[in-house]
Amino acid sequence: MTKATDIHLSHADLVALLQKIFAKNGVSENNAKILAENCASCERDGSLSHGIFRMAGYVSSLNSGWVDGKAVPEVEDVGPAFVRVDAKGGFTQPAMLAARPLLIEKVKQNGVAVLAIRRSHHFSALWPDVEPFADEGFVALSVVNSMACVVPHGGKKAVFGTNPVAFASPRAGAAPFVFDQASSAIAHGDVQIAARAGHDLKPGMGVDRDGQPTNDPKAILDGGALLPFGGHKGNSIALMVEILSAALTGGYFSGEFDWSGHKGAQTPFTGQFFIVIDPARGGNDVFAERVAGICDLVLEAGQERLPGDRRHVTRAKAEKDGIPLSTENYEKLKALANA
Amino acid sequence: MTKATDIHLSHADLVALLQKIFAKNGVSENNAKILAENCASCERDGSLSHGIFRMAGYVSSLNSGWVDGKAVPEVEDVGPAFVRVDAKGGFTQPAMLAARPLLIEKVKQNGVAVLAIRRSHHFSALWPDVEPFADEGFVALSVVNSMACVVPHGGKKAVFGTNPVAFASPRAGAAPFVFDQASSAIAHGDVQIAARAGHDLKPGMGVDRDGQPTNDPKAILDGGALLPFGGHKGNSIALMVEILSAALTGGYFSGEFDWSGHKGAQTPFTGQFFIVIDPARGGNDVFAERVAGICDLVLEAGQERLPGDRRHVTRAKAEKDGIPLSTENYEKLKALANA
Known part of the structure; x- marks a missing residue:
């Protein structure tokens, strides 16, 4: 066994x-390095739904001609604190990294800057996009829409993607405080697992193909859809993510491509938005200590752990x-690399 | 009757x-005008938990010497896209308005700018702070913490305030899209109104002084606490609001003053943060039409109404x-004005 x-x-x-797998499937050397680093980091951190589990999907999407693995993003400097990138039908991670030095320069210069990426494919977790900003001392907020x-x-009809929001902040004496959460009540993967196991879901997770609330995971997968988390409030966040x-x-x-x-x-072929803030601007040099302080208060109040800590x-x-890695998964990856 | x-x-x-009521209770002419305008706008729009219902609380707080109605905020230009304000122990609305012309200038100049207000009291709804930015064509996000x-x-122990998040965006052919939602499962003002009216709350809104779930608003107010909306996801948003x-x-x-x-x-004597973005920057001049488009899709999908529309x-x-106004409330206000 x-x-x-x-x-x-x-x-x-x-x-x-x-x-090697990305390169075999039409991804340029630069982009393959970026995507491999991103995917390996998800696997390393235990974000398994966005780790090597996704490789078959990457390969399938690349081979369908839907996403351009060789896309060279075009960075546009459109204002002292505003950067746009046309990802040209490629993945967002290379687009973000192409713009990152200019973005950081603008944040340092101005105290805040935004990055607007369009015509981009995001197929990973969102935390890898924001955490490095906090490692450099910045506060970062990013949102990305996906598929309806x-x-x-x-x-009764799906409009939003799972539309995650990710936030990262420096925290003194610890890894950055980072969360990355979908605006949907549940992840699609968890619905699939419940369907396979024959378990009902808790109420409020999704609707069937007629838009009626259901706890049956199979009914959600068979033409149904997910619900936003937290009722109308999560819904408003999902809509804000579409707007940004x-x-x-x-x-x-999310419903348009x-x-x-x-x-x-x-x-999903959508867009992504970043807001990056320099907390040191304005002389507030105790920021990271203050963040550590509020995180400690939350843990002392009885919260089990902070998002990202695990x-x-x-x-x-x-x-x-x-x-x-399991032998089975390792062999699968090797087969993809040597195909 | x-x-x-x-x-x-x-x-x-x-x-x-x-x-007149504010002026009678030690608020400067300029600040009284701003606070009266704000409170009357909440009453006018049906935001009754932050309308004239709050006047007794304003008066009580002013007379306690806790908030300085005559405070003159100090605006600090700390970067090309970063404004700070020391509200000097006064209300945030005058502090925000004192900084607003400089903030708008910076947004136009740079594409985005932030406003960080400290040593400020916020006792109203948050939508009046963001909606005017959208009226002028900008996207605005604001957060404010309150009291634990x-x-x-x-x-088991209260750490966060109700910590609302408000977002406003221009929308072509309609009033701006605006939401203003507490990170708690219910707004504190609504708990107070329910307590006064003797109504029970829906389940999941809060806990009593022993940390046990309760639907009794008086038990929540009497040493109990509210819960975050949407479980751990609303919780993360509440923590982000404290950080920002x-x-x-x-x-x-929220637990510190x-x-x-x-x-x-x-x-509550805390702080408030604004991010204001110019969507026209970068040549995206169809922005407001696109926002109208996604709002229409949401309504067509069956959502009853958008936040703010009512x-x-x-x-x-x-x-x-x-x-x-009821005669009773009108007489109360007149009595406060002529006290």
């Missing part, structure tokens, strides 16, 4: 393996012992 | 009456017929 942790790879080795699978509160990620950037709304001509396409524990273990 | 709509006042007349009355998710409103501005956290020496004090209906009616 294959144990779940048969293989342990160093982060560098996993990156190299994934990079969430009905508006009280509605698509209307403001010039990208597509047409991938029907690309069999196997899986990556990732850092998993990361530290992986850095010591290697990233655990 | 007193009907709820015995009296109808014009907005100008209600502002004048409230202004919300337990962290899974926790207090850590980043240099203000107090000490008003014990000021009997009758009711106004306020605009109520406002239009009040502008035609006057703002409805």
Whole structure:
């Protein structure tokens, strides 16, 4: 029997393996390195729904001709504190990294700057996009829309994507405070797991194909849709994400792009928005200590853990012992790399 | 029996009456005008928990010596896109308005700018702070922390304030899209109104002084606390609001200020943060039409109404017929004005 942790790879080795897979499937060397690094980091941190689990989807989408792995993003300097990027139908991560030096320069110069990415595909977690800003001392907020699978509160037809919001802030004496949360009540993967196990969901997770509330995961998957988290409040956040990620950037709304001509396409073709703030501006040099203070208060009040903390524990273990992979998954990756 | 709509006042007349009350209670002429305008606008729009209902609390807090009605805010230009304001222990609305021309200039110049207000008291709704930015064509996001009355998710001790988030965006052919939502499952003002009216709350809104779930608003107010909306996700938003409103501005956290020496004090002494974006920057001149488009899609999908829309209906009616007040409330206001 294959144990779940048969293989342990160093982060560098996993990156190299994934990079080879991306390169084999029409991704340029620069973009392959970025995507491999991103995906390996998700696997390393235990964000397994966005780790190597996604590789088959990346490959399928690339081979469908839906996403351009060789896209060279075009960075536009449109204002002292405003950067736009046309991702040219490629992935957002290379687009973001292409704009990042200019963005950071603008944040330092002005105290805040925004980055608006359009015509971009996002297929990963959102925390890897914001955490590095906090590592450099900045506060970062990012939103990205995806593909229509969430009905508006009280509605019957999917309009929103899962539309995550991610936030990162420096925290003195600890890893940055980071959260990355979907605006939907539940992740699609968890609905699939419940369907397979034959378990009902808690109320409020989704609707069936007629827009009626259901606790049956199969009914949600069979033409139904998810609900926003937290009723009308999560709904408003999902709508704000559409406005910032698509209307403001010039990208597509979650229900707007047409991938029907690309069999196997899986990556949402939308937009992404970043707000990055320099907390040191204005002489508030105790910021990171203050953030540590409020985080401590929350833990002292009885909250079990802060979002992101479990990732850092998993990361530290992986850095010591290697990233655990099952033999089966490792063989699958090798097969993709040598296909 | 007193009907709820015995009296109808014009907005100008209600502002004048409230202004007189503020002036009687130690508020400077400039600040009284701003606060009266704000409070009357809440009443006009049907935001009753932040309308004239709050006047007794304003008066009590002013007379306790806790808030300085005569405070003159100090605006600090700390970067090309960053404004700070020391509200000097006064209300945030005059502090925001003192900084607003400089903030708008910076937004136009740079594409985005932020405003960090500290040592400020916020006792009203948040939508009046953001909606005017959208009226001028800007996208605005604001957060404000308040007083510890919300337990962290899974926790037992109140750490967060109700910590609202407000967002406003231009929308072509319609009033701006605006939401203003507490990070708590219910607004504190609504708990107070329910307690006064003797109504039970829906389940999931709060806990009593022993941390047990309760639907009794009086049990929540009597040593109990509210819960965050949407479980751990609303909780993360509440924590982000503390970080932006207090850590980043240099203000107090919701659980940090000490008003014990000021009997009758009711106004939270914290901070407030604004991000204001110029959507026209970068040539995206179809922005407002795109926002109207996604709002239409949400309504077509079956959502009953967008947040803010009911306020605009109520406002239009009040502008035609006057703002409805019960005789009892009108007499109370007159008594405060002539005290």
